[in-house]
Amino acid sequence: MSVEEAAYAEVDGYRVAVERSYDPDTHVWACVLAPDRVRIGMDPLGVETSGTLAQLSFLPLGTPLRRGQSFGGLEAAKFVGPLTSPLTGVLTACNEAVLNNPGLPEVDPYEEGWLVELAPTAMDTELAMLVSGSDIVPWFTQRLADYRLKGVIAQ
């Protein structure tokens, strides 16, 4: 198994990155690139349950964010809703490619379809609130089963 393959697990047809931390309420992932740099995106279930993404927008760079605050907006099915930060920090970058092509997170939610980066200010305590490591696959598996039972995603 290659290093790249080891970074992902297969869960009933979904490719799930295992070297990230997930907010279980919002399906937003965080990936620590450096102590002062965290990349954020939506996981495949977050993308799928949002509907077809028509528009994305982000707050201006430099905006301070608290965990649970909106870092931008998402529009699908004429429904505008917040994109919620899993960590406290300052917005330092946004992915221009997804602004130009909101479909990118549907195609590649973990790499090309990342959303923003922030400089975290409370990472040690807040990362512990997210799902990570060996908890990821059981959590994703259970959530997938729940959503299929509710009929919000296809069998």
Add this chain to the structure above:
Amino acid sequence: MSRPPEQLRVLDFGRVSPLRSQTLWHAVSYGLSATRQPTLSFVRPDAPYVCVGYHRSMAEVDLAACAAAGWPVYRRMVGGGPVWLDDGQLFFQITLPADAVSAFRTQALRDLLTPAVTAFQAAGVDAVLDDALEIVVGDRKICGHGAGQIEDAVVVCGNLIQRFDHRAATTALRLPSQQLREDVERLMRRYVQATPVQAPTFTQAAVTAYGQALGLAPVEGELTPFERQVVDELDAQFTDPDWLAGPARAERPAAQVKVRSGVWLFEAERAGTRAVVSVVDGRIERARLIDPQLNGSTAAAERALLGQSLPAAGQVLAGYGPAGRRLSDVLALADRRGSL
């Protein structure tokens, strides 16, 4: 003391200015974050105006035409494209705590538009909610809608279109050519339909339908002092140039207009090669092509595209030599998400 949550507050704002026809119900969303009071509201603008969805570009609006007609232009906090509104339309908004609504957007929309369909039916309109979440009679849209989460509130808006001026609705749009303008108006007349229901009949039916669907007892109410204060603040925000400009976005390579879900048009041009195309349910229903080297084949190429999907259109045009390949490239500039 806050009202018990088992009540559905009903607010009828009556006829108000265009600005207030937006800011009043937005204020309800902000107020709900504090009170958690589910609210069904109604409002009718007393004059025409234009309103742009939260994410959309003001470049889609013909601001000069709007100014000449005396139509103000505002930006709302919910989704959808630029729309023209006037006193022939009665608007309703259902506003609920976000945690009382399905976390899944399409399900939330279905849940909160279904009572509106029931209200249309009770008023004698043979309305259904189709798979694309449009309220339709047959294949004609009879209700525009938008939705959004504003702080801790989810709001879904729609309208009873008693009269509709398709020409004015088209005039408000910034379109690159008269051909596209004619096609937009043609398809709008074909797929957007007024239902001349008496407003009190519809509002009463909507109050009953939303109350029953939500398990809440409708009670006439009024704005709270906090909501009144927010209305004043939103009056200022909605006329602020920075708010009107909206969030940063990329320029679209093609001019696109959606008439209803699945019915959309686009015009794209590159180096003298131009296409004006209308699409209905995934198939091209009219195409107008211009390329200096297409010569006498223009009409044949336009006919060959009828009934084709956009991906297949590229293959069809490949049979028309270099001009066909240039036209195929122009068609590729369309964003098929424009139909969503």
